Amino acid sequence: MKKGGCYAMTGPLKLHWDKVTAGERGSDLDEALRPIRKLNRGAIWRYGQAGDLPGEGDVIDRDGVLKIAEASRGKRAIIFTHKPPTPENIAIVRQVAETGLNINLSADSVEEADTLADLNLPVVVVLNSEYARKKNETLSEYRQREKQLAKTTPRGRKIAVCPATYTDVSCTECGVCADGERKGVIVGFPAHGTQKKRVDEIAGHAGKRENFRSG
Structure with a gap:
């Protein structure tokens, strides 16, 4: 929906994203996952209020997703992807599903x-x-x-x-x-x-x- 229809392109979330783009807010993936690692076993958390998995364009960054899977081990993550179902992307999704990251x-x-x-x-x-x-x-x-x-x-x-x-x-x-x-x-x-x-x-x-x- 990035080219039209995405609710994150307007309102408070857009203001936040603009600050992230400008470098005024945000951090790298390792920093963002620190509080997730501290969650109790069985806790539910959501990855990304908007946006997608790590990776440029249509490609999923395997190393980035493996980091998410490791931080979420024993927890329950709510996570979505709009990345196309290429064989490479689907292989990554299946790999982390085996660890419990659905x-x-x-x-x-x-x-x-x-x-x-x-x-x-x-x-x-x-x-x-x-x-x-x-x-x-x-x-x-x-x-x-x-x-x-x-x-x-x-x-x-x-x-x-x-x-x-x-x-x-x-x-x-x-x-x-x-x-x-x-x-x-x-x-x-x-x-x-x-x-x-x-x-x-x-x-x-x-x-x-x-x-x-x-x-």
Whole structure:
């Protein structure tokens, strides 16, 4: 979404990123991982409020990811990547998964989610903003409306909308995105923020339950 739609390109997060770019804030990876190493065993933590794994462009830096995996050993990390699923990148993702660091492959559409899911790795996907709970909409009203929206991919894989997007459940309480084994369930994140219309264009239209899934 860096070329349009990324919520981190506006607001407070952009102000922070600008200071990091200017050298006023931030540190190297080793420094950033120090507090992670001190977390209690079983603790859940999130890598990157935005952005991606270490590495230039589309390439994952193996040494950098191995550092993250080592710091996170015994903990549960919530981590995503938009890096393309090249054989080299996927090999790294599989390698650290064996140590307990489960990296979610991030898809821009349900069609892409199906393709990534064929790799048998955890997958998340951007959903149309219609999947988001609207302002002043009660939880009951949201659940009723959500029933009319598709909850499977074109190839029949189940999509679970992130509960933190429509309830007060926190990532610490849920923790699903930290798990590698989800029985094929894809976690969906509805478009949000000031650029959600742009994200809707990328993610595609919200499908009705009866016509979203292909035969």
